[in-house]
Amino acid sequence: MKKFFLLGLILTGTAAAQTTITGAGASFPYPLYSKMFAEYKNATGVNVNYQSVGSGAGQKQILERTVDFAGSDNPMSDETLKSAPAPLLHIPTAIGAVVPAYNLPGVTQPLKFTGRVLADIYLGKIKNWNDKAIAALNPGVTLPPLPITVARRSDGSGTTYVFSDYLSKVSPEWKSKVGVGNSLQWPVGTGAKGNDGVAGVVKSTPGAIGYVELVYAKQNKLTFGSVQNRAGKFVLADNGPAAAATLGVVIPADTRVSLTNSANAEAYPIASFTYVIFYQDQKYGNRTEEQAKALKNLLTWMVTTGQQYNEGLDYAKLPANVVNKAKSIINSMTYGGKRL
Structure with a gap:
């Protein structure tokens, strides 16, 4: 039994180590995200690859579904959201x-x-x-x-x-x-x-x-x-x-x-808040439910445990009421219509 349990842990660890989440967008939070994502990898083995290409490019990439999430210092307009292939969500991660x-x-x-x-x-x-x-x-x-x-x-x-x-x-x-x-x-x-x-x-x-x-x-x-x-x-x-x-x-x-x-x-x-933008329903393209859960876990960590890194890098932490709203938004994520 112990052998199977240890094998399960090894396989879980290997899967985590192989998981990569991709993001692109705002340079505004890049120093903070660099720190957050390094700490997250140390804690979980999950690699987050974030490209600091500007909010406009980040919004374009999430609309084209070439990244898991976009970073943007301004929320998308109603008009832009209507042009998306499916509903997009926003959560703030810091105040700058x-x-x-x-x-x-x-x-x-x-x-x-x-x-x-x-x-x-x-x-x-x-x-x-x-x-x-x-x-x-x-x-x-x-x-x-x-x-x-x-x-x-x-x-x-x-x-x-x-x-x-x-x-x-x-x-x-x-x-x-x-x-x-x-x-x-x-x-x-x-x-x-x-x-x-x-x-x-x-x-x-x-x-x-x-x-x-x-x-x-x-x-x-x-x-x-x-x-x-x-x-x-x-x-x-x-x-x-x-x-x-x-x-x-x-x-x-x-x-x-x-x-x-x-x-x-x-x-x-x-x-301003700086935002992460992502799809509410994560089943699109070749995405697996495991990838969707990995993104949900990352986002939850960013607005909770990850907030400890904000002030040391000259970003304000999210107020408690904003954290609660962000968690509620994250918890509305689905995969093929099923709550993650």
């Missing part, structure tokens, strides 16, 4: 902050920005660092007469969606001329791929400014500014202010919601 990172020699303290000023920089209306609009927000700071090099994403990006969603809420001109999206018709700027690409442009270019997820600013030792929130407070991005963006926000049952420009007085205003 998009920061205005800049390279300004001689200026060591974090500058203050309003949404209007950031919009005007990205509209090409504010062209130099010593512009009176920036100077008025930063009295006592000697601003060099450097031209501003605007860095932005060249790929379909959830970080771009979050940033443009915020700008559209605080600048009517931005909303009417540019709007919200993963890909935009940019008035100005140097394009780069991924959060790491934008961070690289800022790091190597005196006078540059770029919007990146907080961890990319920190990893590249970039200075980033505080941003005025809806309550009028200038807030520097951190886990607490990012998490505060969810307070007072009604989280719908499907969790698709914008957290930008939160009314909470302590909130950082350019915050």
Whole structure:
């Protein structure tokens, strides 16, 4: 009996070791996912292969069913969901902050920005660092007469969606001329791929400014500014202010919601959930029920045990009410109509 039991354990372990789950999408959570998936493999033997290709590419790949899940910082629109071959689900895995990172020699303290000023920089209306609009927000700071090099994403990006969603809420001109999206018709700027690409442009270019997820600013030792929130407070991005963006926000049952420009007085205003997107019914293509269960187990781990890795990498953990909604969504997964 013992021999059969040990053989069963060996076979189970071998199956786990051979299981690979594939995902693609947002670069925003990539540092967190790299850590999560390494820890998950250590604990379970299951390999998760996640490609940081941008939210737009991730959404495209899940629609084409070439990956098990997509990573995206913005939820799919109703229109996009209708184009999917079957119902798709979203769960948040973390809360992140998009920061205005800049390279300004001689200026060591974090500058203050309003949404209007950031919009005007990205509209090409504010062209130099010593512009009176920036100077008025930063009295006592000697601003060099450097031209501003605007860095932005060249790929379909959830970080771009979050940033443009915020700008559209605080600048009517931005909303009417540019709007919200993963890909935009940019008035100005140097394009780069991924959060790491934008961070690289800022790091190597005196006078540059770029919007990146907080961890990319920190990893590249970039200075980033505080941003005025809806309550009028200038807030520097951190886990607490990012998490505060969810307070007072009604989280719908499907969790698709914008957290930008939160009314909470302590909130950082350019915050967002980052999502994993996957099919509710997992029986498609050549997928087995074992693959479906492996994905369900991974997703459950990410919103529970895996949350311990968020704050160490500068992402806020999911609030308890959001975890409960995510677990409910995961538990609705089926295989051929049968609950997993």
